[in-house]
Amino acid sequence: MKKKILAIALVLSLISIAVVGGTLAWFFDEDSATNVFTFGSIDIVQNEVFDETTA
DSSP, X not given: XXXXXXXXXXXXXXXXXXXXXXXXXXXXOOOXXXXXXXOSOXXXXXXXXXXXXXX
16 A cells, blocks of 8 residues: 555656646746748749549
8 A cells, every 4th residue: 555655646746747748848938930021023933743544
């Protein structure tokens, strides 16, 4: 019975450490993204090849 209680306490401790660590990592993350927009003309080319012998 004592080993079961110890195992449950250990699992709960590990889960709580993981939750606290994940929460701190989420709030203290300082990475930022920079979006780049390029203006100009776009040339789209579509090349299709059909084999009419199989149709």
